[in-house]
Amino acid sequence: MLDRVNRRRVTRRLAAAALAGVVGLGALAACGGGSDDGSSGPVKLRFLSLAWQKESLQANKDLVAKWNAEHPDIQVEYVQGDWNSVHDQLLTAFEGGDAPDIVHYEAASIGEFSKQGYLADLSGLLSDDFKGQIDKGIWDTATFDGKVTGVPFLLESQVVIANKKLLDAAGVAVPPADGGWTWDEFQANAQKLTGPGKYGVAWALKSPTNRVLNLALNFDGKYFYTDGGRTEVRIGDAEKEVPKRIHDMLYGSKTASPEALGMSGADTLPGFFAGKYAMLPGSVSLRQQMVEQAPAGFEWVTIPPVKGVSANQAANPQTLSVAAESEHQKQAAQFLEYFLNPANMAALAKGDWLVPTGKQANEELVRATGGKQGWDVAADSARDLTVAPFQMVDGYPEWKLKYATPALQQYFANKITLDQLGTQLVDGGKQVLR
DSSP states (O other), X not given: OHHHHHHHHHHHHHXXXXXXXXXXXXXXXXXOOOOTTSXXXXXXXXXXXXXXXXXXXXXXXXXXXXXXXXXXXXXXXXXXOOTTTHHHHHHHHHHHTOOOSEEEEEHHHHHHHHHXXXXXXXXXXXXXXXXXXXXXXXXXXXXXXXXXXXXXXXXXXXXXXXXXXXXXXXXXXXXXXXXXXXXXXXXXXXXXXXXXXXXXXXXXXXXXXXXXXXXXXXXXXXXXXXXXXXXXXXXXXXXXXXXXXHHHHHHTSOOBOGGGGGOOTGGXXXXXXXXXXXXXXXXXXXXXXXHHHSOTTOOEEEEOOOBSSSOOEEOOOEEEEEBTTOTTHHHHHHHHHHHTSHHHHHXXXXXXXXXXXXXXXXXXXXXXXXXXXXXXXXXXXXXXXXXXXXXXXTTHHHHIIIIIHHHHHHHHTTSSOHHHHHXXXXXXXXXXXX
């Protein structure tokens, strides 16, 4: 998610200042117009959207316009928000009692608002058919204290983007969409792809913590353990597996480029297109930049997520929530089911180059794209995304910033040992979680 957030900041920086005024208390005011019996005109809802890419923006606005044309008794006003400033604006709006009816955000960020009672429990407002389209593990990411306070609808998985010509030259076969490599196979193939002037892999680890903790689920690495109401950081063999393997590729087999350590995913693209790196582990959304930036004639493929004991990864889906203070929660839920029906969810995912949470939406997306540009791999990866322990820990952001990121950066720079890494992570947890 970090690479996409950084790109949002670049893309939307100039707009953010203007939007801060638009998406202020007035723009976010919860609608009070309209009544359930229609005596005072149509019910009016405000929908705060964080869509930012051109195709995604258009899809959001088109769906709202279509809803309004088909539902004259329930009218939705589209309000444009911004990822960079929305948290503070929502906090102010919720505390001031003037929040939008429908809120677009992400699972990792709505927990705070949910625990403070600002978001409605959607459990009884959504149909069983709608809820059945999304796996329980994904619903769990938006469930807090037993209440479902967000509808997860877009996912971001970690896949591998590879240079097809280099794979062919090294005799490395592209696996099918539903059958990714094991970590051992991935590392062995990286060895085959390493040679004079080129590395098998570029691990972009400028911000390593989310990446490592996401992939740790491949080996059932949890990092955060809760017992008797108390949470602590524990580093066992499962937690060490992914850092150890990446470190070995950097300094053991030397199949990973050390210079990529301080890069973001986007920073690695020039070297990738030049044939300096054969494979880029990264977000499924990186496919968009392949389509838009790859030189003419450059052949690339999307390789499914690698597997340890499983291919599980942490899911932090984008979500749609309903404000607890909204006077029209039932109508808001009706809009959510329409907005996120299979065809619409597929269109939203395509516009954002992400993975829809709905099973039928996945099928619609693969059918509409013919599985090209890695959409078959993207859709299939959704089945392995689930809630991770760190997503439910209030102190995680502080632990990540102060302790985990510096420690992982030191380890990947070969400045501390694996055991020292574990000690720093555990000690940091004691400071944050005490």
